[in-house]
Amino acid sequence: MMRLPPLWRPGLCWLVVLAPLFFISYGVANHHAAGLPAVPSIVFDWERWVPLWPWTILPYWSIDLFYGLSLLICRDRLELAHHARRLLTAQLIAVACFFLFPLRYSVSRPPLQGWSGRLFDALAGFDLPYNQAPSLHIVLLLILWDFYRRRTRGAARAVVHGWSLLIGVSVLTTWQHHFIDIPTGLLVGLLCLWLWPLDGARPQWQWPADGVRRRLALLYGAGAAALSLLAVLAGRTGWWLFWPAASLLLVALCYAGVGAGGFQKRSNGRHTLASRWLFAPYRLGAWVNARLWTRCVPPAAEVCDGVWIGRLPRAGEPEHRQFDRILDVSAELSVRHPRLHALPQLDLVVPAATQLRAAAEHLQRLAGQGSVLVCCALGYSRSAAVVLAWLCLSGRAPSVAAAADLLRRARPQVVLKPALLLAVAQAIALPSPTP
Structure with missing residues (x-):
C-alpha cells in the first residue's frame, strides 16, 4: 500500500478549509453578478472561431483532483504553507475581481449528450456564466503546474506539461471563458507564485531610510500609473500595456520596501519563474539600457x-x-x-x-x-x-x-x-x- 507523506494530516486540514471556501465564495460571487441589472462581456471578434470540444470537459474537471492531491503530498512544512497560501491568495484576489469587475460569458452552449453532457450538467449545477476575469481556472492551473513540475522528471514531467496545456485550452473549448480571462488569470497566478515562492523566502517589507530609494519608488510607480492610463485610453489594442505597468509597479515596491529580494534572484544567478515573467518588460528595458551605455x-x-x-x-x-x-x-x-x-x-x-x-x-x-x-x-x-x-x-x-x-x-x-x-x-x- 502506498504511504502518504507525513504532512498529509496538516494538508488535509488545509483542504478542509480551502475547499468549502472555494465553493462558497465562488457561488456568492456568481449569484451577486446574476442579480445585477446588466453584466458586460469582453469578446474579441476572432473568438467566434473557437470550437466547442465537448471531450475537453474531462481535463477541465480534472483540476479539482490535482488541487486536492497537491495538499496531501507536500514534502515539508514550508512547501505546504506557501502552496496553501498560494491557493488561498488566488481565491481571494479572483473573487474580489469578480465582485468589483463582473463579466459574463456571452455564448450559449448547445445541449450535449453522453458522458460529456453529464459532466457539463454537473458543472451547470453550481456554475453560472459569470466569474470570468481573471479565470480562476487559469490561476489555479499555473499554481498547480508549478507545484507538480517540481516533483517530476522525464516522461512524468512531460505528462504534467501536456495535461496542463489541455486544461488551459479547455477553458476556451468548453465555452466557459472568453480570451481576456486567460492573460488576466496568468497575471494573478504569477503574482501568487511571486508572493509565496516554494524555494525560498517570500518578499518582506522594510521601509527604507534612503531618500533615493523612495524617490525611485515614486518614479517607477508614476511610470506604472502612466502606462495603465495609456492602456485604458488606447482601448483593447493597448491592454497589453498592463503587463509592463504591473512590472514597473513591482519594481516600485522593491525600491519602496521589499528590496533586492523582490527580484527573487537566487544564489546561482537565476530568477524564479514568477520573477522572470512579471519583471520581463522591465528586465528587457534594463538590458537594452545597459547595452546602450556600454556599447563603446x-x-x-x-x-x-x-x-x-x-x-x-x-x-x-x-x-x-x-x-x-x-x-x-x-x-x-x-x-x-x-x-x-x-x-x-x-x-x-x-x-x-x-x-x-x-x-x-x-x-x-x-x-x-x-x-x-x-x-x-x-x-x-x-x-x-x-x-x-x-x-x-x-x-x-x-x-x-x-x-x-x-x-x-x-x-x-x-x-x-x-x-x-x-x-x-x-x-x-x-x-x-x-x-
Missing part, C-alpha cells in the same frame, strides 16, 4: 591579481568564457555560468555597508581560485563598490582614495559618488565576523 567601452577590465570588473556578460561572448568565476551583484539581470555567485543589490542606490562587507569578503574567498569577474548591469557602480571594499580589506590599497584611483585607472567609466565612497569606508570599518 570594453566589457571588462582587470583591476589586479585576476580580479576584473565589467558589465554582465551575455552567454556566448568571449568575456563570458574567459573567467573561472563570476560574482554578479545585479538584482534585475541574469547570466548563466557554471561557477556564478550572485549577491543581488538594487540599481541606482548606495548599498548598505553590511552588504558591501559581505560581498567584499565573498570576493576575497573567490580571488584565489582563478580569474573572477565582478559585474553588474553596467560595471560602473555596484560592482565598483564591491571591488573598492575588497581592495581595502585585502590590503591591496591602503585607503579608499587609493583604491578609487586604482579602479579609475582600470575602468575610467566607474561612477564613484561621495555617498558610495562613504559606504565603502563604513564597510571596511565593520568588525570582522567571528569565525
Whole structure:
C-alpha cells in the first residue's frame, strides 16, 4: 500500500478549509453578478472561431483532483504553507475581481449528450456564466503546474506539461471563458507564485531610510500609473500595456520596501519563474539600457591579481568564457555560468555597508581560485563598490582614495559618488565576523 507523506494530516486540514471556501465564495460571487441589472462581456471578434470540444470537459474537471492531491503530498512544512497560501491568495484576489469587475460569458452552449453532457450538467449545477476575469481556472492551473513540475522528471514531467496545456485550452473549448480571462488569470497566478515562492523566502517589507530609494519608488510607480492610463485610453489594442505597468509597479515596491529580494534572484544567478515573467518588460528595458551605455567601452577590465570588473556578460561572448568565476551583484539581470555567485543589490542606490562587507569578503574567498569577474548591469557602480571594499580589506590599497584611483585607472567609466565612497569606508570599518 502506498504511504502518504507525513504532512498529509496538516494538508488535509488545509483542504478542509480551502475547499468549502472555494465553493462558497465562488457561488456568492456568481449569484451577486446574476442579480445585477446588466453584466458586460469582453469578446474579441476572432473568438467566434473557437470550437466547442465537448471531450475537453474531462481535463477541465480534472483540476479539482490535482488541487486536492497537491495538499496531501507536500514534502515539508514550508512547501505546504506557501502552496496553501498560494491557493488561498488566488481565491481571494479572483473573487474580489469578480465582485468589483463582473463579466459574463456571452455564448450559449448547445445541449450535449453522453458522458460529456453529464459532466457539463454537473458543472451547470453550481456554475453560472459569470466569474470570468481573471479565470480562476487559469490561476489555479499555473499554481498547480508549478507545484507538480517540481516533483517530476522525464516522461512524468512531460505528462504534467501536456495535461496542463489541455486544461488551459479547455477553458476556451468548453465555452466557459472568453480570451481576456486567460492573460488576466496568468497575471494573478504569477503574482501568487511571486508572493509565496516554494524555494525560498517570500518578499518582506522594510521601509527604507534612503531618500533615493523612495524617490525611485515614486518614479517607477508614476511610470506604472502612466502606462495603465495609456492602456485604458488606447482601448483593447493597448491592454497589453498592463503587463509592463504591473512590472514597473513591482519594481516600485522593491525600491519602496521589499528590496533586492523582490527580484527573487537566487544564489546561482537565476530568477524564479514568477520573477522572470512579471519583471520581463522591465528586465528587457534594463538590458537594452545597459547595452546602450556600454556599447563603446570594453566589457571588462582587470583591476589586479585576476580580479576584473565589467558589465554582465551575455552567454556566448568571449568575456563570458574567459573567467573561472563570476560574482554578479545585479538584482534585475541574469547570466548563466557554471561557477556564478550572485549577491543581488538594487540599481541606482548606495548599498548598505553590511552588504558591501559581505560581498567584499565573498570576493576575497573567490580571488584565489582563478580569474573572477565582478559585474553588474553596467560595471560602473555596484560592482565598483564591491571591488573598492575588497581592495581595502585585502590590503591591496591602503585607503579608499587609493583604491578609487586604482579602479579609475582600470575602468575610467566607474561612477564613484561621495555617498558610495562613504559606504565603502563604513564597510571596511565593520568588525570582522567571528569565525
